[in-house]
Amino acid sequence: MPRFIARNIVKFVLLLLAVSLVAFTLVSVSPIDPVQANVGQAALVNMSEAKRAQLAEYWGANTPLWERYANWLTAFVQGDLGMSLRYNAPVADVIAARALNSLALMATAWAASGVLGFALGILAGANRGRLVDRIVKGYCFLLASVPTFWLGLVFLVVFSVQLGWFPFGFSVPIGVSAADVTLADALHHLALPALTLSVVGVANIALHTREKTIDVLESDYVRFARARGLSTWGVLRHHGLRNLALPAITLQFASISEIFGGSVLVEQVFSYPGLGQAAVTAGLGGDVALLAGIAVFSAAFVFAGNFIANVLYGVVDPRMRKGAGRA
Amino acid sequence: MRSEREICETCDGGASASVLHAPHAIRIGNRRLTLGVFVAAVAALAAVVAAGIAAGDAATATDFAQKNLAPSLAHPFGTDWMGRDMLLRTLAGLSTSVLVGLLAATASALIALVLGTVAALGGKRADAAVTWLIDLMMGVPHIVLLILISFALGKGFWGVAIGVAVTHWPSLARVVRAEVLQCKEAAFVSVARKLGQGPVRVATRHMLPYVLPQFIVGLILLFPHAILHEAAITFLGFGLPPEQPAIGVILSESMAYLSAGMWWLAVFPGLALVAVVLLFDAAGSNLRKLVDPHSSQD
Numbered sequence: 001m002p003r004f005i006a007r008n009i010v011k012f013v014l015l016l017l018a019v020s021l022v023a024f025t026l027v028s029v030s031p032i033d034p035v036q037a038n039v040g041q042a043a044l045v046n047m048s049e050a051k052r053a054q055l056a057e058y059w060g061a062n063t064p065l066w067e068r069y070a071n072w073l074t075a076f077v078q079g080d081l082g083m084s085l086r087y088n089a090p091v092a093d094v095i096a097a098r099a100l101n102s103l104a105l106m107a108t109a110w111a112a113s114g115v116l117g118f119a120l121g122i123l124a125g126a127n128r129g130r131l132v133d134r135i136v137k138g139y140c141f142l143l144a145s146v147p148t149f150w151l152g153l154v155f156l157v158v159f160s161v162q163l164g165w166f167p168f169g170f171s172v173p174i175g176v177s178a179a180d181v182t183l184a185d186a187l188h189h190l191a192l193p194a195l196t197l198s199v200v201g202v203a204n205i206a207l208h209t210r211e212k213t214i215d216v217l218e219s220d221y222v223r224f225a226r227a228r229g230l231s232t233w234g235v236l237r238h239h240g241l242r243n244l245a246l247p248a249i250t251l252q253f254a255s256i257s258e259i260f261g262g263s264v265l266v267e268q269v270f271s272y273p274g275l276g277q278a279a280v281t282a283g284l285g286g287d288v289a290l291l292a293g294i295a296v297f298s299a300a301f302v303f304a305g306n307f308i309a310n311v312l313y314g315v316v317d318p319r320m321r322k323g324a325g326r327a
Numbered sequence: 328m329r330s331e332r333e334i335c336e337t338c339d340g341g342a343s344a345s346v347l348h349a350p351h352a353i354r355i356g357n358r359r360l361t362l363g364v365f366v367a368a369v370a371a372l373a374a375v376v377a378a379g380i381a382a383g384d385a386a387t388a389t390d391f392a393q394k395n396l397a398p399s400l401a402h403p404f405g406t407d408w409m410g411r412d413m414l415l416r417t418l419a420g421l422s423t424s425v426l427v428g429l430l431a432a433t434a435s436a437l438i439a440l441v442l443g444t445v446a447a448l449g450g451k452r453a454d455a456a457v458t459w460l461i462d463l464m465m466g467v468p469h470i471v472l473l474i475l476i477s478f479a480l481g482k483g484f485w486g487v488a489i490g491v492a493v494t495h496w497p498s499l500a501r502v503v504r505a506e507v508l509q510c511k512e513a514a515f516v517s518v519a520r521k522l523g524q525g526p527v528r529v530a531t532r533h534m535l536p537y538v539l540p541q542f543i544v545g546l547i548l549l550f551p552h553a554i555l556h557e558a559a560i561t562f563l564g565f566g567l568p569p570e571q572p573a574i575g576v577i578l579s580e581s582m583a584y585l586s587a588g589m590w591w592l593a594v595f596p597g598l599a600l601v602a603v604v605l606l607f608d609a610a611g612s613n614l615r616k617l618v619d620p621h622s623s624q625d
Binding site: 011015018019022023025026027029030141142144145146147148149150153154156157257258260261264265268269276279280283284286291294295298299302303306 | 462463465466467468469470471474475476478479480481551555558559562563564565578581582585590593594597600601604605608
């Protein structure tokens, strides 16, 4: 066990180093001039030479890449993520404020899609070949082809514009001071983005659970239980759920990367002030420190999900323990 | 394996599958149907691309007398705030998306082929390096990586094409690696080696035909992902520029008009995109049934 942990810590550190280096290099080789991108074409033309040089200095356009990366890394090790030039605040603060919004969104969608997908998977697996099964399967295959952001737009059109049930974007009501925002307001704004993310996230887990349910129902112990007179639902409740739940939870942890990716798009559609939207703003504005910070944060987030999944594999299936130790 | 390939060749050639004897008549019918679906899907996609290219100029023609029209017979998809016909714009956008998807997915598949083969044949170090690279690619959310790469290349067509190309290879590389590893251990390869055939000949004559079917199916199944990610990254503002017809551009522009009730700006182009992705999926999964009968049961 200590070896397993040590190995994963080394892997984690290497991954973060690589991700931060890649993020830094990629943003720095970009031909997009950060000064122009943030000031705007018209203002840039009318600006004095000295002012332009000062701004170039502010955005670090003239410092070589290695020096910038070395500076950033030294500060990072000391717990300082640098300043977000775009938001004019420490990166750690920007990420912390937005991570809370994003995590609320992702956690809701993660849990909802997990429970819904699990239920649909069992329903389809128990009714294999029947109409319910075909509908669930068709729904899952169809969703794999539906772009998340378009689904978000359709939900906006239907639920916000036509029906008026939900607000048109943002995470809090407009024109209300932060102190007056109630939990109900926040939830009301959270509902539609979370619904979009959950609906898309269902497919994977439902198909997986369906396969597992079919396996379980064909096993010898289920045949024996049936012989004792248990109904299909009785079999599933007493013998199926335990065997089905843990693999599903594991899979759900491993799919955190996809939920994060989906949240970037959904946040953009709903103008929801989360990490994804900050990443897009940082990318469009050439905010190196913030973009690198978010890339590292997302990598750590995904790594944590995969790590939990790996550990759970070991718990679920003792045969995997060796494999988890190696991986 | 041999007989399967013969069947495929006869199917591809369009000749009747005389290899199979009578009791398998039903399966021949299935295979014909599968082939038919595959050909129909490819033809439909080709038609979309052709229509999109033909619509090129008409798609950007503005007519302010016809602006903000809801869908009607004259404009089945409606018109936008500049009086452009949304059907033509959507077609032009779809053909751009398909072409970008084809280019990026093909490049990505080639990367997967090279890296998968290197990992399988290049020894322990190469294998570890490729595996680590795959872990790195999988370790960052796809969209974040795409944003970074597209930004690094200055956005635009090449930004999104290269971005999609260099991020979509890991899963296929894993498949290629496993296939080549399996093939390396196969008896017919060691027999060929013992018979004195050089590594190049073994690779081209014995390994390539073994890996190729899986590879081509993998390639086609990459298209839907490539197209969806192209649209997503363009939607976020990191992909194709606004003046180019693209589904991502259409959808991101439509956002400003949704609250005014112009739902057709978003709904129809998105539905068309879903249809194209489904067509690619149908082509890929039917081709897979043809080259890999094991998967045809589900």
